[in-house]
Amino acid sequence: MNELVKCEALCRDFGPVKALDGVDLTLEPGRIVGLLGPNGSGKTTLIKIMNGLLQPSSGEVLIAGHRPGPATKGIISYLPDRGYFPDWMKVGDMIDLFADFYEDFDRVKAEDMCRSLELADAQTIKTLSKGNREKMQLMLVMSRAARLYLLDEPIAGVDPAARDYIMHTILTNYSENGTVLISTHLIEDVEQVLDEAVFLQQGRIVLHESVDGIRERTGKSVDALFREMFRTQMWNGGESNAR
Amino acid sequence: MLGKLIKYDLRSCLRKFWVLWLALAALGVVNGLSIRYVLESGDFRGIWMFLLGILPIILLSVLVMIIAIMALVYICERFYKGLLGDEGYLMFTLPATTAEHIASKSIVALILELISGLVAVLTVFLVMVVYDAPRTLEFLGKIPAYLREIPFPRGTGWLVAETVILSLVMAVVSNLHIYQAIAIGHLAKKHRGAWAVLAYVGINIALSILTFMLADLGVSRFDRMFSFFFDDTGFHGAVGAISAGLGVSLLYQLILGVVFFFGTKVILDRRLNLE
Numbered sequence: 001m002n003e004l005v006k007c008e009a010l011c012r013d014f015g016p017v018k019a020l021d022g023v024d025l026t027l028e029p030g031r032i033v034g035l036l037g038p039n040g041s042g043k044t045t046l047i048k049i050m051n052g053l054l055q056p057s058s059g060e061v062l063i064a065g066h067r068p069g070p071a072t073k074g075i076i077s078y079l080p081d082r083g084y085f086p087d088w089m090k091v092g093d094m095i096d097l098f099a100d101f102y103e104d105f106d107r108v109k110a111e112d113m114c115r116s117l118e119l120a121d122a123q124t125i126k127t128l129s130k131g132n133r134e135k136m137q138l139m140l141v142m143s144r145a146a147r148l149y150l151l152d153e154p155i156a157g158v159d160p161a162a163r164d165y166i167m168h169t170i171l172t173n174y175s176e177n178g179t180v181l182i183s184t185h186l187i188e189d190v191e192q193v194l195d196e197a198v199f200l201q202q203g204r205i206v207l208h209e210s211v212d213g214i215r216e217r218t219g220k221s222v223d224a225l226f227r228e229m230f231r232t233q234m235w236n237g238g239e240s241n242a243r
Numbered sequence: 244m245l246g247k248l249i250k251y252d253l254r255s256c257l258r259k260f261w262v263l264w265l266a267l268a269a270l271g272v273v274n275g276l277s278i279r280y281v282l283e284s285g286d287f288r289g290i291w292m293f294l295l296g297i298l299p300i301i302l303l304s305v306l307v308m309i310i311a312i313m314a315l316v317y318i319c320e321r322f323y324k325g326l327l328g329d330e331g332y333l334m335f336t337l338p339a340t341t342a343e344h345i346a347s348k349s350i351v352a353l354i355l356e357l358i359s360g361l362v363a364v365l366t367v368f369l370v371m372v373v374y375d376a377p378r379t380l381e382f383l384g385k386i387p388a389y390l391r392e393i394p395f396p397r398g399t400g401w402l403v404a405e406t407v408i409l410s411l412v413m414a415v416v417s418n419l420h421i422y423q424a425i426a427i428g429h430l431a432k433k434h435r436g437a438w439a440v441l442a443y444v445g446i447n448i449a450l451s452i453l454t455f456m457l458a459d460l461g462v463s464r465f466d467r468m469f470s471f472f473f474d475d476t477g478f479h480g481a482v483g484a485i486s487a488g489l490g491v492s493l494l495y496q497l498i499l500g501v502v503f504f505f506g507t508k509v510i511l512d513r514r515l516n517l518e
Binding site: 014015051052053054055069073074078080083084085097101 | 244247250251254255258329330331332333335336337338339340432513514515516517
């Protein structure tokens, strides 16, 4: 058995809305996987379930053979799609907290990265700019030698230069034996680094294939294929405009 | 992991309250000085009397109330925002169990209540010392002698210990009651805060009915037990009867505590939904 992540018939309903609808997914160690889909396709829901922050309505997810719990949280490094550090804490406090709780946390690496951004230990989180706050979260998450990195929309809402910084930070810091799952809809920015792509549409996996396989089979880039598959019918102004 | 969680929660708590505790102690000193000035001057009229004799006491009372309210708000907020708000993304991805999270919040809430109570007692002591240190120290020195003269019935020490334990357990259970209500509110899709308040009130009503039924059921037995102690051993026996009553209350509170703790744990384990 070489499965790091195994989802079986995973469903999650929010009232009448099916956020996940029978997801079967297996991820192996040492891969960089893009979880790709338009907004509302279920990417965040899937990542939250893997983290144990949300419970599935039915089905099961196993991380290294375990259901989400303290054992899996010790090997998952998670970057949510929002700020989640308490405002009152200082940069140094957050480094201490990660060092306290995660055995795989590399304090020296985290401190070096903070220095590169000129973040002082004594700075409180609330005094950091939005961009620096996001970068700091990413730095702490990537300072762990985790077996699974779950990065939820790490490049959403940032300028192209910041995207480059974020992607560089991810690629130069993840543990080589670890698997990185990056959820995004900005495929062009991540395509070059992906080993596999998972397309999610309305809570269902519509494609899970290696990036090389996609290019060979379709003759298109992942981004081009994504645009083709998820293209929304344009509204041309109705019949009166068509005349 | 529990120790690490407590360390983190305690830092968050002390950061907010140390200034208030310090202010309370400082107001204690101000009150001692103002009482001394007013009594020594013998002038009990006019604006000075209000400014020096009454205002400090009002401020002290208001601050005590503020600390009590803030402690209650803090206990609710730390659980609600700390576990079920954005910070929950951090806390629930730490390799700790849900039981450890609840235990950490409960222990820190108890520490907050104990320190606040201790600072309040210390403030009264400060008022007395600043007002008249020699007489206060003389009075405090005599307390052991006074206590020795009182003919405490046998078992009084045990009774005091039971009362202290029951008070601590009741404090913990009342906080667990809040956590249980917040967890129930978390089950709702919308207006979770309002549902939590409703759940709190609902649990209170249910407990009142239960307590009434239990009291009704047990009153005849307690009466017999009380009569037995009184008839058998006179005044000393009353201590035994009260002690037995406290024991029953302690057992009741412990059962409630276990129900609230595991009720909260089950909801957070099985129905956690951080949106």
